[in-house]
Amino acid sequence: MTSPAKAASIEHYENFPVASVLCPAHLRAPIAAIYHFARTADDIADEGSESAQERLEALTAYRQQLVLVSTHATVGVETPDPRWAAVFAALGTAIHTQRLPVQLLHDLLDAFAQDIAKTRDHAGYTDEAELRDYCRRSANPVGRLLLHLYGVSDNDALLQSDAICTALQRINFWQDPSVDIPRGRHYFTAETKGRHQVDEADLLALRQTPAITAMLKACVQEARSTMDFGAPLVHRVPGRAGWELRLVVQGGLRILDKIEALQFATLRQRPTLRAWDFVVMGWRALWM
Secondary structure, three states, X not given: XXXXXXXXXXXXXXXXXXXXXXXXXXXXXXXXXXXXXXXXXXXXXXXXXXXXXXXXXXXXXXXXXXXXXXXXXXXXXXXXXXXXXXXXXXXXHHHHHHOOOHHHHHHHHHHHHHHHHHHHHOOOOOOHHHHHHHHXXXXXXXXXXXXXXXXXXXXXXXXXXXXXXXXXXXXXXXXXXXXXXHHOOOOOOHHHHHHOOOOHHXXXXXXXXXXXXXHHHHHHHHHHHHHHHHHHHHHOOOHHHHHXXXXXXXXXXXXXXXXXXXXXXXXXXXXXXXXXXXXXXXXXXXXX
């Protein structure tokens, strides 16, 4: 398992916007602290050879450290865990200096725990409502935490942020089935598979049938529509952070372009961005 004290690249946590030079300098430390908290939790859930039970126990201990640094509580919580000392030292500072809404951090841990349990039980998602609730906890907290740091808090902005984060999460789903399915995890709901008459055996065998292609096309169209709903938020986030968000939005949309160029055959191939794609993203960001 990745050492939690080791710095990781910001791009490694898929739902986290890049803390680049466009990010306001005074917010880079709290953004990095939130990122490393999420990255480490994701590693606990996904990396290494631990059993599901061991992963869940580690996440419980990790959550106790969150309680410790967010409340300064000592009752029922052990002393700081050396495994994650660097993560929680930085996060504790960010929580108290920036008054971070801690429940959003707990929501992320809830989502990671759900991933472990779903993978252990070979369980999928029943319908859109269940998948939407997962995105509410696995993706949307990131955007809301960033908006909090930027001082943007009105309801319209929060809804647009949720749309962007949910779209990014779903784009990750639809570009990665060739990776996720062999690992025992996918996010095509039973409702969606039924509507497109997808054979579960074909999906698990990574056979790109016409029914699966049609399902992926519909999923991509829905993700694009969701991103388009959230995109006006780029004009609400102040300064350089707004330009960073433009690139985040365009990065998600460009992945959708790449999936379409593959004729939605992501059971066979994972789309990736190349140098020219970043030029396209930058040009489109200018005209948002």
